Amino acid sequence: MATKLLLVGLVLALAASCANGFFCPEDLPSFPGVNRTEIVIIVLKAVIRGRVLTSEDAEYYERLRIDNALYKKYPAVIVLPIDEWDVSHTLLIARTQNVYLTVKGGGHSAAGYCLNSGGIVLDMAWMNATSVDTNRLTIYVQGGVQWRNLYKVMNTSYPDIRVVGGTCDGVGVGGFMLGGGISSLSRSYGLGCDNIINMTVVTASGLIVTVGNHSTFQPHKDLFWAMCGGGGGNFGVVTSMHIQAYAAPQPQILFTQICWDYRNTTAVLPWYNTWESTIPNAMTVYGWWRFIFGRKTFCLNTWYNGAQADGLAILQPAINFDPAPFRVYSEWRDYYDYELFYGSSTAVAESNAIIKSGTFPAGAFTESVAQVFADAIETAPSDKSLIVFLHLGGKMAEKANNATAYHQRTAHMAYQVKSIYNATDSPTPHTQWAQTLHSGLASSLIGAYLNYIDPFLPNWQTMYYGSNYARLQQVKSVWDPCNFFRFNQSIELP
Numbered sequence: 001m002a003t004k005l006l007l008v009g010l011v012l013a014l015a016a017s018c019a020n021g022f023f024c025p026e027d028l029p030s031f032p033g034v035n036r037t038e039i040v041i042i043v044l045k046a047v048i049r050g051r052v053l054t055s056e057d058a059e060y061y062e063r064l065r066i067d068n069a070l071y072k073k074y075p076a077v078i079v080l081p082i083d084e085w086d087v088s089h090t091l092l093i094a095r096t097q098n099v100y101l102t103v104k105g106g107g108h109s110a111a112g113y114c115l116n117s118g119g120i121v122l123d124m125a126w127m128n129a130t131s132v133d134t135n136r137l138t139i140y141v142q143g144g145v146q147w148r149n150l151y152k153v154m155n156t157s158y159p160d161i162r163v164v165g166g167t168c169d170g171v172g173v174g175g176f177m178l179g180g181g182i183s184s185l186s187r188s189y190g191l192g193c194d195n196i197i198n199m200t201v202v203t204a205s206g207l208i209v210t211v212g213n214h215s216t217f218q219p220h221k222d223l224f225w226a227m228c229g230g231g232g233g234n235f236g237v238v239t240s241m242h243i244q245a246y247a248a249p250q251p252q253i254l255f256t257q258i259c260w261d262y263r264n265t266t267a268v269l270p271w272y273n274t275w276e277s278t279i280p281n282a283m284t285v286y287g288w289w290r291f292i293f294g295r296k297t298f299c300l301n302t303w304y305n306g307a308q309a310d311g312l313a314i315l316q317p318a319i320n321f322d323p324a325p326f327r328v329y330s331e332w333r334d335y336y337d338y339e340l341f342y343g344s345s346t347a348v349a350e351s352n353a354i355i356k357s358g359t360f361p362a363g364a365f366t367e368s369v370a371q372v373f374a375d376a377i378e379t380a381p382s383d384k385s386l387i388v389f390l391h392l393g394g395k396m397a398e399k400a401n402n403a404t405a406y407h408q409r410t411a412h413m414a415y416q417v418k419s420i421y422n423a424t425d426s427p428t429p430h431t432q433w434a435q436t437l438h439s440g441l442a443s444s445l446i447g448a449y450l451n452y453i454d455p456f457l458p459n460w461q462t463m464y465y466g467s468n469y470a471r472l473q474q475v476k477s478v479w480d481p482c483n484f485f486r487f488n489q490s491i492e493l494p
């Protein structure tokens, strides 16, 4: 007992010295003969007011379930903080003992970057409070909110206020916003990150800092710039945000799905190629290939953020297209009710998945690109696999590529392939299939979308961040000079 108390005291003293400056872990003393991870667990259990889980706790395994089960990892400890002080203490304690730490929001990173083996997973799930200010039209969320937490509140109490959120209700608000955040409303209101007013971040030195569009101190401005599209898990832990919201034209949204046999891709996509640039920002048209309705199918999924009749009028050329769609389905539905109902339709849902992605400029969906998509869906080795593309442009394109760290503003479409298979199947045909599709598209791509993170992407620094990468590295050197926050594709020190 006395030894434990002594250890807790020593580690806290070290943590306090870390908070006063940047001592990289190799500069700090260690305790000979004592396992660093064991020390960390003892100290965390003594200090953290939330929960500290190890593999001896039943809930430990539950908390490690993420959307893509390909990435199974087992940390030494999971911390569930209840406030920014818990977060700050966890970071400082981890640093003193040089124990690796990753941050988990909604667990929907395609590459499982929220988990690690043998270190600490800082699971934000208990920090899930939300509130809505109807006068200012702003929304407050804590750093562990998943869209479903907020959408339930909005659906019940604020159906006529719009927030730029994800189409999967299990996605974390933090991960979504920090990676850019493309919503079916983004053509109307911009990216998720364009709508962050301010955010509170706990940095690698344990500092709790609020940065936002009000910031004037240059390092704060730089941190806010970097966090807006520069990605989760790179610079610090977001514990809360204030987000701009909007008065909805109507509480309902027009959702329409227009589907063809996949072989008609080569006719429909080249037409979409020019049509998508002509439609108003209130209309968003995504594409979707998968086995559904008893066949291999290509659908345009559309959302209209305006009056029902106006939306249907805009869609007439697609509905009346020759060759004719085999399905035209339309509903006029409460917006959040829709999101909660359809939310997880592209989820991997704890199967295994190889995921690849990229962004296209306007006019890239030529007949030959359409043929690549059609060939892919014809040869898909699994009926679970799917390909989607998001429709960009509109309000998202009104800012310059260097206005925030998000660098894909000139892109018009972002695609993602999810090659989904059972854990017991050989991955080879599924990996090859995704790779063949991606290679066929590669020469048409201009970049990649960070939230569609692709762990196999060569040259990812340029593909995600383009000319913003050098500034991101500078910001990293100021706020995380020991590279405490790191993973396979994290921002590197200059």
Ligand SMILES: Cc1cc2nc3c(=O)[nH]c(=O)nc-3n(C[C@H](O)[C@H](O)[C@H](O)COP(=O)(O)OP(=O)(O)OC[C@H]3O[C@@H](n4cnc5c(N)ncnc54)[C@H](O)[C@@H]3O)c2cc1C
Pocket: 067, 102, 103, 104, 105, 106, 107, 108, 109, 110, 112, 113, 114, 124, 143, 144, 166, 167, 168, 170, 171, 172, 173, 174, 175, 176, 178, 179, 180, 181, 182, 183, 231, 232, 233, 234, 236, 237, 238, 239, 344, 345, 346, 347, 348, 451, 452, 453
């Ligand atoms: C089914 C599905 C649908 C999707 N739909 C969309 C969509 O419509 N639009 C879109 O833009 N994206 C979409 N995505 C992608 C999604 O936005 C990203 O994968 C996002 O990063 C997931 O965030 P998360 O918190 O759920 O995931 P996590 O895996 O928990 O986190 C992702 C990354 O962010 C970091 N992170 C998470 N929370 C914090 C925090 N509070 N502070 C600091 N770092 C943090 C993690 O460390 C990790 O590196 C979808 C993904 C899936 C699986």
